[in-house]
Structure formats: structure tokens, C-alpha cells
Amino acid sequence: MNQKIKMNMYSIGTIHSPFKEASGTPIQPCMAEESNGYVEVFPEFREGLAGLDGFERIWLLYWCHLANESSLTVKPFLDKAEHGIFSVRAPSRPNPVGMSCVRLLSVDGCRLHVSGIDILDGTPLLDIKPYIVKFDSYSNIKCGWFDKGKKSEKAVADSRFEKSDASAHNTLK
Amino acid sequence: MNQKIKMNMYSIGTIHSPFKEASGTPIQPCMAEESNGYVEVFPEFREGLAGLDGFERIWLLYWCHLANESSLTVKPFLDKAEHGIFSVRAPSRPNPVGMSCVRLLSVDGCRLHVSGIDILDGTPLLDIKPYIVKFDSYSNIKCGWFDKGKKSEKAVADSRFEKSDASAHNTLK
Numbered sequence: 001m002n003q004k005i006k007m008n009m010y011s012i013g014t015i016h017s018p019f020k021e022a023s024g025t026p027i028q029p030c031m032a033e034e035s036n037g038y039v040e041v042f043p044e045f046r047e048g049l050a051g052l053d054g055f056e057r058i059w060l061l062y063w064c065h066l067a068n069e070s071s072l073t074v075k076p077f078l079d080k081a082e083h084g085i086f087s088v089r090a091p092s093r094p095n096p097v098g099m100s101c102v103r104l105l106s107v108d109g110c111r112l113h114v115s116g117i118d119i120l121d122g123t124p125l126l127d128i129k130p131y132i133v134k135f136d137s138y139s140n141i142k143c144g145w146f147d148k149g150k151k152s153e154k155a156v157a158d159s160r161f162e163k164s165d166a167s168a169h170n171t172l173k
Numbered sequence: 174m175n176q177k178i179k180m181n182m183y184s185i186g187t188i189h190s191p192f193k194e195a196s197g198t199p200i201q202p203c204m205a206e207e208s209n210g211y212v213e214v215f216p217e218f219r220e221g222l223a224g225l226d227g228f229e230r231i232w233l234l235y236w237c238h239l240a241n242e243s244s245l246t247v248k249p250f251l252d253k254a255e256h257g258i259f260s261v262r263a264p265s266r267p268n269p270v271g272m273s274c275v276r277l278l279s280v281d282g283c284r285l286h287v288s289g290i291d292i293l294d295g296t297p298l299l300d301i302k303p304y305i306v307k308f309d310s311y312s313n314i315k316c317g318w319f320d321k322g323k324k325s326e327k328a329v330a331d332s333r334f335e336k337s338d339a340s341a342h343n344t345l346k
Contacts, residue, residue, distance in 0.1 A: 005184040086214075099232070129259070139310050140306075142227060143305050144303060
């Protein structure tokens with residue numbers, strides 16, 4: 001029952017953004033309101049976009065292809081203390097899946113224009129889901145270290161979670 | 174640049190719930206407040222849970238191992254019309270990754286006790302992320318068909334997205 005299982009996934013598209021490397025990339029969509037980008041879904045999945053244009057925000061799930069190997073504890077961008085990887089949103093994780101709630105500006109064929117992008121250019125897309133307030137929105141709840149940490153004033157990332165050979169990795173794109 | 178990429182992931186734990194099959198399983202955590210379950214993280218990842226207990230809600234990302242093959246348009250549980258798979262939250266997706274924001278009740282070693290569970294028993298866990306209000310909470314935004322659809326009154330799933338040979342699939346667990 002408690003056995004490691006291997007899963008295969010395939011990218012369904014590619015995320016395009018102004019950010020070529022981790023340094024200077026916004027940490028989260030809420031710190032990236034002015035950053036525009038687009039998501040190119042592969043043509044075979046185009047039909048799956050029907051109805052998405054009615055949603056103001058969408059979740060992008062993606063493969064953090066330039067993240068370095070995961071440590072189990074890390075110092076996140078927004079705190080000065082170390083925390084377990086599962087209590088932070090850093091990209092270097094046992095399964096480096098990122099999740100960002102971006103604003104959907106328009107849908108043009110296979111291309112989704114979005115703002116609030118905090119994702120590196122060329123990132124492989126795994127899934128798109130609609131943001132549904134009833135399912136996803138919670139307020140006035142405790143957020144651990146984020147509420148009380150010795151928070152940093154940073155709004156953009158640095159290279160701490162990036163592969164040192166990130167440029168070599170570009171062959172993936 | 175726009176090339177399909179294959180990614181390998183490994184489960185980092187297993188989700189346990191009272192739900193053995195899709196029929197009767199709550200559709201979303203907000204419809205499952207009374208449903209308790211637990212997440213068993215494999216011992217090698219235990220250190221990664223440090224600090225998670227301060228968070229009231231957590232995201233579980235998981236592999237919908239009993240979902241049937243994806244169609245690009247489906248009729249979701251909560252509407253009577255058909256929509257593109259990327260504008261619904263159904264489990265049968267090109268990459269069947271599910272995402273649920275559950276309430277974290279307590280952390281006991283490698284075991285996370287949670288409520289609001291809408292996930293099938295034995296589901297492989299891919300990732301845990303803290304729910305951070307500043308990053309994840311949006312209100313008063315348009316939610317497409319969900320806002321105006323001929324909505325169903327359902328709160329629990331049926332078998333429409335389940336493999337017909339789901340029991341055979343239990344060998345995965």
C-alpha cells in the first residue's frame with residue numbers, strides 16, 4: 001500500500017514569459033501583476049480549452065525544469081529561517097511541480113495570454129484548471145511561518161533553487 | 174521549443190480516505206467538511222514536513238490513478254453542459270493530476286490528519302504545498318460556467334470518470 005509508484009507525464013504545452021533565469025523572476029503571481037506572458041497549448045489539446053475564456057483566473061501546473069535537486073529543508077525567498085520543503089513553495093521539490101494562479105487576459109486559438117506570470121520562459125506545462133472561488137478561496141486562516149516569520153521584503157527570486165547547469169538544460173525546450 | 178517532453182515523477186506518500194470508489198466521493202473539499210482522512214508520507218520525506226503544522230490548510234497534489242482516459246470535452250459533475258477539460262476540475266485529464274485544498278488537523282510523524290477530503294483511498298501523493306492566503310485566495314472574480322451554468326445540486330461524484338477496470342488498478346497501491 002505504501003509503495004513508491006512511478007508516473008509518466010507529458011507536457012501539454014509550453015509557458016512563455018519575459019524571465020530567462022530565476023534571478024529577477026517574480027516570486028508569486030501576486031508580486032507579478034505587471035508581468036505578461038502566454039501559454040502555448042499543443043494543437044492536439046486545443047478542444048480542451050473550450051469555455052476557459054469565461055474564467056478570470058486559471059491555475060497553471062508546470063514542471064520546474066530548471067530547479068536544482070531538492071533538499072528536504074530550505075530557506076524560502078520570503079523568510080530568513082529554514083523550513084521543510086512541503087511548508088514552502090520553492091521550486092526544488094521531490095516532484096518539482098509548480099502551481100501558479102495567473103490572470104487570464106484572452107484566449108486566441110491555442111494561445112492563452114496571461115498576466116501575473118512568475119514562471120520561467122520555456123517551462124513545460126502539465127495542466128490548466130479553472131480557478132473557482134468556491135473551491136479555492138479561503139481567507140482568515142493561519143499560514144504558519146508566512147504569518148509570523150522574519151519576512152524578507154523580496155518580491156523577486158534569486159538563483160538559490162536553480163540548477164548550476166541551467167543553460168545546458170535548455171535543450172529540453 | 175514547442176515539443177512534447179516526458180517527465181517522470183514518483184509518489185512521495187499515499188492518501189487514505191473513507192472513499193473506495195468514485196461514486197459517493199465528495200466532489201470538492203468544500204463539499205466534504207465532515208470527511209476525515211490521512212496522508213502517509215514515506216519516511217524518507219519526513220523532514221520536509223517541518224513547519225507544516227502551523228498552516229490551517231494545505232494543497233495536496235496527487236495522481237488520479239483510477240481516472241479513465243481523458244476526453245477533451247466532458248460534462249462535469251456540477252453542470253449539465255459540456256466543457257473543455259481545462260475549464261473543469263474532472264480527474265480524467267491529459268495528465269491526471271488532482272489538487273485539493275484540505276484542512277490540516279494535526280501532524281503525527283509521517284502522518285497528516287486532514288478533513289475535507291475528496292480523494293479516493295490509496296491515491297498516490299505527488300506533492301504538498303502550504304495554502305498561503307496572499308498567494309492563493311481571490312474573491313469576486315468571474316468563474317465562467319460555474320457562475321451561470323445550469324448547475325446540478327450534486328455534492329458527490331458518480332463513476333463517469335472512473336476506469337471500468339478500477340479494481341484491477343488496485344495493484345498499483
